[in-house]
Amino acid sequence: MYLEHLSLTDFRSYAQVDLTLTPGVTVLVGSNGLGKTNLVESIGYLSTLSSHRVSSDGPLLRFGTERALIRAQLVRGGQKVMVEVEVNASRANRARINRANPVRARDILGICRTVLFAPEDLALVKGDPGNRRRFLDDLLVxxxxxxxxxxxxxxxxxxxxxxxxxxxxxxxxxxxxxxxxxxxxxxxxxxxxxxxxxxxxxxxxxxxxxxxxxxxxxxxxxxxxxxxxxxxxxxxxxxxxxxxxxxxxxxxxxxxxxxxxxxxxxxxxxxxxxxxxxxxxxxxxxxxxxxxxxxxxxxxxxxxxxxxxxxxxxxxxxxxYASHGESWSIALAMRLASFHVLDEDRHVDGNQPILILDDVFAELDAQRRRKLAAMVASAEQVLVTAAVGGDIPQELAGSTVQVIPGGVVPNE
The missing domain is CATH 1.20.1050.90 (RecF/RecN/SMC, N-terminal domain)
Incomplete structure (x- = not known):
């Protein structure tokens, strides 16, 4: 499975943004604060109906707005499916599948499968037990x-x-x-x-x-x-x-x-x-x-x-007891294990998860960068964010998207 097109309306910092993607590796490059993480956060939200950064939906809405819209076109086993989620400030969230009548948001669960690793995942090792319980429960869903x-x-x-x-x-x-x-x-x-x-x-x-x-x-x-x-x-x-x-x-x-x-x-x-x-x-x-x-x-x-x-x-x-480097490796291992469990399950519907690495490589030493890159390069679709393109190992060379204030520059 891969994400072919992503459209956001009033999500986080974006009034409107459209992003076209291809299978393989895509690197989203841009200075900190321009919205790279907002893009991958929206994709992760389609998977779990929750954010890896905040515990409530309110901050996902662009300031001053009452709703946000996430729309994604996915390709699964040659079949295309359109998934939309409307995140609302004052009423229940709604969703659509292939532009049909609105359904409960949770009815889209399982369509877009992602595994997202981010700096916040250090809490899986260093944080309170609630972080690890949520790890299990989110993967279950x-x-x-x-x-x-x-x-x-x-x-x-x-x-x-x-x-x-x-x-x-x-x-x-x-x-x-x-x-x-x-x-x-x-x-x-x-x-x-x-x-x-x-x-x-x-x-x-x-x-x-x-x-x-x-x-x-x-x-x-x-x-x-x-x-x-x-x-x-x-x-x-x-x-x-x-x-x-x-x-x-x-x-x-x-x-x-x-x-x-x-x-x-x-x-x-x-x-x-x-x-x-x-x-x-x-x-x-x-x-x-x-x-x-x-x-x-x-x-x-x-x-x-x-x-x-x-x-x-x-x-x-x-x-x-674990060192900082060991803690990073443990958190990565937990997410990679999630990817493998989901990948094992794809014989059911040909639905390999999208792998998302949000600002990960800047935190790793050169050896761990190379090892991680080698482990994930064969995934059907890998989305990577980085402030500096030089942080990405050669093993993950692929398409590049430049993130600019309020939008993106098409793939090179």
Whole structure:
């Protein structure tokens, strides 16, 4: 698959811009601040319906406007498909496929598959657990769009349950105490929570099992191979290593970040062997056991929103121990693993992902530049942004687009 044409209206800094692309490597070159990242951000948005730079859609609209339009023509296995997303300030976003009637935005998920690596991805290694959870969930949505509903259902249940716990907490410390009706309502939400949590956890665990070998191999190829990269999922269902760590989530709830530094790091149960029904039962048991603590805290202490993806080099946690260069290599390995997992899946529809490298090479030493370039050069379409064309290795020589204030100069 490749992107043939991109048109943006009132997106970020662009009132209107049109970009024509071809298969192979295209380098977008321009000084910082001219909008290179805005272009690739819009392509990534078509893939996940979210930005890799901001958590809400508001900043995507050009200042003073009420909507932005992203329109892309894709070529997949010789077939052309037009995808449009209208990002709105005050109403739900809408989408169109081949200029047909508007549909829900999430109905286009899976059509445009991208893997985007950007400087912000250092947070996958150095940041809080939420960054790594989002990495898994965003990839789930691209790989299997139905999981957009899985993710949305869980978020809705979590929000409602937290609101109930917060209300009950105020009663818990009052003279009247928690009412029977509140406890009965909480029982109902426990059932919803367990079912939604089990589906999300099972999907994450299945995905991670597919990612692990590619992460290890990609990291070895990017480095001298002296250290092995491993990824271990820490669930709030597994008491081994599940310790509260600094880091905030959802308005002040500490994240569960199982980060033991010794050999016990892998002593937990392999939850991927359990069925969704078995996981749901585990959640029901754990929610019942945690109820008094949750009433005291006024928040949900069990669920996938509390889980952690531990990244280890050898026996040491990458977070806090990996050097800057190692951290870059780990983040790259995670994105390259995503590309390989999506590429493995393309036998379903011939839909190889578009690989986007946003301002990456300026941060890498010469050796890592060459290794990364060699690893990605064979992809059907690679989009690279750079402030200086000299930062791009010869292995990625291709078309060049000059980004200028408010627009682009056609390919050379």
């Amino acid at each position: 691209v790989l299997m769009p139905r999981h957009a509903g899985t993710r949305s259902d869980y978020d809705k249940v979590l929000k409602q349950r937290n609101a109930l716990l917060k209300s009950a907490r105020s009663q818990h410390f009052s003279r009247s105490g928690v009412s029977e009706s509140q406890l009965a309502t909480l029982d109902v939400w426990d059932q919803h929570m367990a079912a939604a949590a089990a589906k999300l956890l099972a999907a994450r665990l299945e995905l991670l099992n597919r990612l692990r070998p590619h992460m290890a191999e990609s990291y070895a190829q990017l480095t001298d191979g002296s250290k092995v990269l491993r990824a271990i999922y820490r669930s709030s269902l597994d008491p081994i290593g599940a310790q509260e760590q600094p880091g905030m989530h959802d308005g002040g709830a500490p994240d569960i970040a199982g980060a033991p530094s010794g050999p016990s790091a892998e002593d937990g149960e392999d939850l991927s062997l359990l069925s969704v029904d078995d996981l749901a039962e585990r959640y029901r048991v754990e929610l019942a056991a945690s109820r008094s603590r949750e009433l005291e805290r006024g928040m949900s202490l069990v669920g996938p929103h509390r889980d952690e993806l531990d990244l280890l080099l050898g026996q040491a946690p990458a977070r806090g």
